[in-house]
Amino acid sequence: MTTEEKIKSLREELHHHNNLYYIQDDPELSDYEFDMKLKELQELENNHPEFEDKNSPTRRVGGAVTKNFETVVHDFRMYSLSNSYSKEELEDWEKRIEKAIGGKVQYVCELKYDGASISLTYENGKLARAVTRGDGFQGDNVTNNIKTIPAVPLKLKGDYPEKFHIRGEIVLPYEGFAKMNAERVEAGEEPYANPRNTASGSLKLQDSAEVAKRPLDCLLYSLVADSLPVKSQFESLEKAREWGFKVPPEAELKNSIAEVQDYVNYWDQHRHDLPYETDGVVVKVNSFDQQDELGYTAKSPRWAMAYKFKAEQESTRLNKITYQVGRTGAITPVANLEPVKLAGTIVKRASLHNADQIEKLDVREQDIVYVEKGGEIIPKIVGVDFKQRDPNTPETEYATNCPECGTELIRNEGEAQHYCPNYNGCPPQIIGRIQHFISRKAMDIEGLGGETVALLVNANLIENYADLYTLKKEDILPLERMAEKSAENLINGIEKSKEIPFERVLFALGIRFVGETVAKKLAKYYKNIDALASATVEELIAIDEIGGRIAESLTDFFASEENRELVARLKQYGVQMEMAPEELENLSDKLADKTFVISGVFEKVSRNELKKMIEDNGGKVSGSISGKTNFLVAGDNMGPSKLAKAEKLGTKIISEDDFLKMV
Ligand SMILES: NC(=O)c1ccc[n+]([C@@H]2O[C@H](COP(=O)([O-])OP(=O)(O)OC[C@H]3O[C@@H](n4cnc5c(N)ncnc54)[C@H](O)[C@@H]3O)[C@@H](O)[C@H]2O)c1
Numbered sequence: 001m002t003t004e005e006k007i008k009s010l011r012e013e014l015h016h017h018n019n020l021y022y023i024q025d026d027p028e029l030s031d032y033e034f035d036m037k038l039k040e041l042q043e044l045e046n047n048h049p050e051f052e053d054k055n056s057p058t059r060r061v062g063g064a065v066t067k068n069f070e071t072v073v074h075d076f077r078m079y080s081l082s083n084s085y086s087k088e089e090l091e092d093w094e095k096r097i098e099k100a101i102g103g104k105v106q107y108v109c110e111l112k113y114d115g116a117s118i119s120l121t122y123e124n125g126k127l128a129r130a131v132t133r134g135d136g137f138q139g140d141n142v143t144n145n146i147k148t149i150p151a152v153p154l155k156l157k158g159d160y161p162e163k164f165h166i167r168g169e170i171v172l173p174y175e176g177f178a179k180m181n182a183e184r185v186e187a188g189e190e191p192y193a194n195p196r197n198t199a200s201g202s203l204k205l206q207d208s209a210e211v212a213k214r215p216l217d218c219l220l221y222s223l224v225a226d227s228l229p230v231k232s233q234f235e236s237l238e239k240a241r242e243w244g245f246k247v248p249p250e251a252e253l254k255n256s257i258a259e260v261q262d263y264v265n266y267w268d269q270h271r272h273d274l275p276y277e278t279d280g281v282v283v284k285v286n287s288f289d290q291q292d293e294l295g296y297t298a299k300s301p302r303w304a305m306a307y308k309f310k311a312e313q314e315s316t317r318l319n320k321i322t323y324q325v326g327r328t329g330a331i332t333p334v335a336n337l338e339p340v341k342l343a344g345t346i347v348k349r350a351s352l353h354n355a356d357q358i359e360k361l362d363v364r365e366q367d368i369v370y371v372e373k374g375g376e377i378i379p380k381i382v383g384v385d386f387k388q389r390d391p392n393t394p395e396t397e398y399a400t401n402c403p404e405c406g407t408e409l410i411r412n413e414g415e416a417q418h419y420c421p422n423y424n425g426c427p428p429q430i431i432g433r434i435q436h437f438i439s440r441k442a443m444d445i446e447g448l449g450g451e452t453v454a455l456l457v458n459a460n461l462i463e464n465y466a467d468l469y470t471l472k473k474e475d476i477l478p479l480e481r482m483a484e485k486s487a488e489n490l491i492n493g494i495e496k497s498k499e500i501p502f503e504r505v506l507f508a509l510g511i512r513f514v515g516e517t518v519a520k521k522l523a524k525y526y527k528n529i530d531a532l533a534s535a536t537v538e539e540l541i542a543i544d545e546i547g548g549r550i551a552e553s554l555t556d557f558f559a560s561e562e563n564r565e566l567v568a569r570l571k572q573y574g575v576q577m578e579m580a581p582e583e584l585e586n587l588s589d590k591l592a593d594k595t596f597v598i599s600g601v602f603e604k605v606s607r608n609e610l611k612k613m614i615e616d617n618g619g620k621v622s623g624s625i626s627g628k629t630n631f632l633v634a635g636d637n638m639g640p641s642k643l644a645k646a647e648k649l650g651t652k653i654i655s656e657d658d659f660l661k662m663v
């Protein structure tokens, strides 16, 4: 390959990975691998200026605007950061800076929060706009989504300038991320890969109510305006805090790069104590005058440098691949590792996700593998040390039969996971379904825990959740650790669960892909189990947010004789199989067949309340205006493109008050 070809091929490769990372939120390379390729390209370009290209990934921010939001041109360009992975690079940077400035320089050290960049514009103390970085020149207007984040102040306090921008990062703290994933797994869906991509993906959702459910946070780090009441980065952080912004307290002033190194070393160790992901330290020249003097390269400020932490990675031997069966029958391959210390904990197992992942990594038993810990609950294998592989190691053959019941596994087209189809005879599925049924968010049966469920099943006292309601105290007393009192509590708990409202019963049934939210939606829509059981796929997918996958899973569930019998028995025992009259009270069909788009901010009710009112009265809410839209409910600060589109299509535009009168 000639140098020119090499440069071209690297550029193409990097464009491709930028797209996966910024647009699809689904990267294939680690950041380190990406940065090394970028560095290689940079060096080639430096040595061969004749092949210059102003669209090269070395000269442009990797993101882009999407078609789904209004495009906004940034008043001040949003740059990337130069990055370094070694102390030597930091020292070289210090030398360059001191030479340009002609003396010693003060630095601010901040943590590099790993999420999605955002620029917030405030006018007269009010949030006017929130825009993604996009390609650095223009971004997506995601104001409605950002407004759902509690950490973003809608109104400021103190002596703020009339108009300014503040930049920061939208992050998803570990705890919320783990919770979201637990819920997804519970509903039979695939977990999200990591907090960064999930945060970034959340901003691009069309439905702000969906964004509101995600526990996002917003950390701010930089003020931008024609004129600011401060003269340095450190002061600006303090000011931003005074005005009501969430500025993390870890930022510190340093007098040399040697001091910066101590900060880096400290946080390389302690970053795991923080509630959110960080991937490095950002070092900035403190004085704004000196920043101006240093200026910018094509892509980043010369006055700042990101020092990136190496991902916590270890290598260890993979002893054995085993397979776990979930309550929905989904099979998860697990790597059983030679124990290794990683990010402060001993790791013995790592997830291999599914058959595709195993094939992609070409991972085999006895391989030396690289294990990384990101935001995931359980660590993952990111690669294999092929140099250390014995050439005779056989390729991994994915399990063909269920490890628990021996049934042949199936894999539906388009799905990543294999399934054990032995719904009624596979022990972990039987036990898992009953454990799900009694869990806190479902039937919340007091006095009954997951282990007792397993005991009850193994003692042949129950085979399914309906059997719970036939249990008698005498039956369970002989069980291990069961005393008079605990047996009584258990029976009382089961009795009390008959009061649990229909929407939660529906969730408790454990139908694949029917999580809490979907169950609520269906309960409201169909009002009782018989109506739902006789719904067709076509009817189901006509409901907002119910897709083909959910619809098919529902019709499959009710097509089974056994399931229908279980439901009939539950009903007979007194479990709620319809909405209570008081829950139906504010439900009407007033808005049936009407589609609404909500835009802007409202005074009397929140967007979420507005949405609920529409749905409670039989209407539909859609994210974008089309020929099918009947009404645009317009609030303050509504996006001009929406308004233009509504006017063009002749959509009826109504105010908040008009709407409230309608219902
Ligand atoms: N894995 C992949 O395939 C892939 C692809 C593209 C990019 N990437 C990663 O993304 C990086 C490039 O992305 P980038 O251009 O967003 O640069 P960057 O993430 O390295 O640095 C710039 C960004 O850092 C963020 N930031 C966080 N804390 C900050 C703070 N305290 N002060 C200032 N900024 C702060 C800001 O959002 C800013 O836009 C690469 O280094 C690479 O690691 C990876």
Ligand SMILES: [Zn+2]
Pocket (backbone or CB within 6 Å): 325, 402, 403, 404, 405, 406, 407, 420, 421, 422, 426, 427
């Ligand atoms: Zn099985």
